[in-house]
Amino acid sequence: MLKEIELRKSYRNFSDKEIVDEIIKDIIEAGRLAPSCFNKQPCHFILLKKPKNEKIFPFINKGNSWAKNAYAYVVMACDPDSACVVHGMNYFLLDCGLAVENMLLNAYYHGLIAHSIAGFDEIGVKKSLNIPENYRVPVIIVIGYPEGKEIRERERKSLREILHEGEW
Numbered sequence: 001m002l003k004e005i006e007l008r009k010s011y012r013n014f015s016d017k018e019i020v021d022e023i024i025k026d027i028i029e030a031g032r033l034a035p036s037c038f039n040k041q042p043c044h045f046i047l048l049k050k051p052k053n054e055k056i057f058p059f060i061n062k063g064n065s066w067a068k069n070a071y072a073y074v075v076m077a078c079d080p081d082s083a084c085v086v087h088g089m090n091y092f093l094l095d096c097g098l099a100v101e102n103m104l105l106n107a108y109y110h111g112l113i114a115h116s117i118a119g120f121d122e123i124g125v126k127k128s129l130n131i132p133e134n135y136r137v138p139v140i141i142v143i144g145y146p147e148g149k150e151i152r153e154r155e156r157k158s159l160r161e162i163l164h165e166g167e168w
């Protein structure tokens with residue numbers, strides 16, 4: 001697992017090569033099995049394979065047009081009202097994030113790229129996919145096989161900046 005955590009990256013060069021259903025189901029299964037606050041499981045997964053993903057193309061930001069090549073999208077639709085609230089904090093986004101990371105790592109394990117995007121018109125995506133009004137769509141996971149080699153350095157804050165031992 002450490003290997004997948006270390007090597008996964010949000011690459012953008014996708015081929016439109018088909019991904020077999022078994023692998024897509026395995027990726028979504030990894031999301032389904034994620035933990036959630038009080039086990040409320042507030043997220044649904046809407047799978048769009050080529051060419052059906054084309055119907056949300058008009059709602060994807062220009063800066064993310066690289067995503068149009070990819071074979072599959074998983075649109076995360078989460079119900080904040082069914083998630084747990086502790087000390088005034090609604091945990092639906094955290095629950096969603098845990099499911100997303102499971103899927104990103106599982107996709108990498110299968111030799112795929114999975115890239116989360118928040119750059120899209122949420123209202124347009126919801127309307128075109130008949131997602132109920134009370135659901136939010138925080139993120140779409142773009143999944144496909146890589147095309148060519150893409151090299152990108154990982155940029156992260158150093159542990160020295162963010163690790164506090166004992167107290168802040």
Ligand SMILES: Cc1cc2nc3c(=O)[nH]c(=O)nc-3n(C[C@H](O)[C@H](O)[C@H](O)COP(=O)(O)O)c2cc1C
Pocket residue numbers: 008009010011064115116117118119120139154
């Ligand atoms: C919630 C979320 C939304 C993101 N939205 C976008 C996006 O709209 N477009 C994009 O190119 N990358 C997007 N990313 C990818 C991040 O830019 C990327 O994860 C970050 O730069 C770290 O790079 P890495 O994933 O390769 O380690 C998003 C990532 C997350 C977690």
